[in-house]
Amino acid sequence: MTQIYGHRGAKGEAPENTLASFRQCLEHGVQRCELDLHLSLDGELMVIHDPTLKRTTGLRGKVAEHAAAELVKYDARQGWPGWPQPCPIPRLAELFEKCPFEHWQLEVKSASRDRAARTVLAIQELANEYGLTDKITVTSSSREVLRALNHLTPQLARGLVAEYAWLDPIKVAQSYGCHLLALNWTLCTPERLLKAQKQGLHVSVWTVNEPALMRRLADFGVDSLITDFPGLAVATLKR
Template identity: 80%
Template sequence: MTLIYGHRGAKGEAPENTLASFQRCLEHGVRRCELDLHLSSDGQLMVIHDPTLKRTTGRRGKVLQHTAEELAGYDARLGGPGWKQPCPIPRLSELFEKCDFEHWQLEVKSASRERAARTVLAIRKLAERHGLLERVTVTSGSREVLHALKRLTPEISRGLVAEYAWLDPLKVARHHGCGLLALKWTLCTPERLAKAQQQGLHVSVWTVNEPALMRRLADFGVDSLITDFPGLAVETLGHGGCNI
């Protein structure tokens, strides 16, 4: 059975990477999610995709230039589906407390060696505190982040985010000891999928929003798909995101 992950919660239905978006995902019975993390200036894990604030909040500056308290006061509704209530940028700790997901894909974007180290150690500390180490996979397309994960937090499951074909994603995933491959859907051929699964990789394909494509990838046998529309995916595939 192909599992369903909500992309940034339910990005197509609610403002991305906000509590409202993750709650909407859960309302559809989809208990797996993908989200993005950046550190605040005071070292807290904030759930936001871009390193800058402009696209989702309209504010200037970078995430890392603001404290967690400041960021949690910014409304991140901009550019998403219409939403009546303000949607603050959440701390990851808030989502861990309020959202009962079966599995979390936590994507960390490119970072300096020092910042990558601080980020993965902060993830481990928070996941341990909430008893979620077994339910978390940290994903990245950044070699610095993957190196930091392997070196500093080997007990955390890790995954490679593969967007381009010029590097062999299976070779890179194997090199970094990944258990998951987050593969852009355009790179997902039956041959590559079969090789990845033979290597023991869970193949999670993104971002899949069209019903025909959902069905085609499920027929290929992908392990999971990541979608902006988890409700549509449930309707199309006939099940939720739970591993039954």
């Protein structure tokens, strides 16, 4: 049975990477989510996709230049002009407290060696604090991040995010001891899927928003799909 992950919560139904979006995902009975992390100036894990504030808040500057206490005051519903309530940028800790997901894919964007190290150590500390180590896979397309996960936090499950096939994604995933392969759906051929699963990888395919594509990938046998529309995915795959 193909599992469903809400992309940035329920990106197609509510302002992405906000508490409202993750609650929307849970309301559909979807118990798994994918989200993006950046460190604040004072080293807290903030749930936001871009390194800059502009697209989701309309404000200037980088996430890394602002303290967490400032960031949680910024309204991240810029992409949703009709959304009724303010949607602050959440701390990851707040989501851990308020959203009972059974599994989290935490994506860390590319980072310097120092930043990658600080980020994965912060994830491990928070995962330990909330007792969620076995419910988390940290994913990245960045070699620096995957290396840090391997060396500094080997007890955290890790996953490769693969958007392009210029290198064999299965080989790259194996070289970093990954447990999960998050594949752009255009790369997901039945052959590659079978090969990855034979190597023991959970294959999670993104971003899948069309019902026909959801059904096709589920028929291929993907382990999970990541979608902006978890409600639509539930309705489609239950049929």
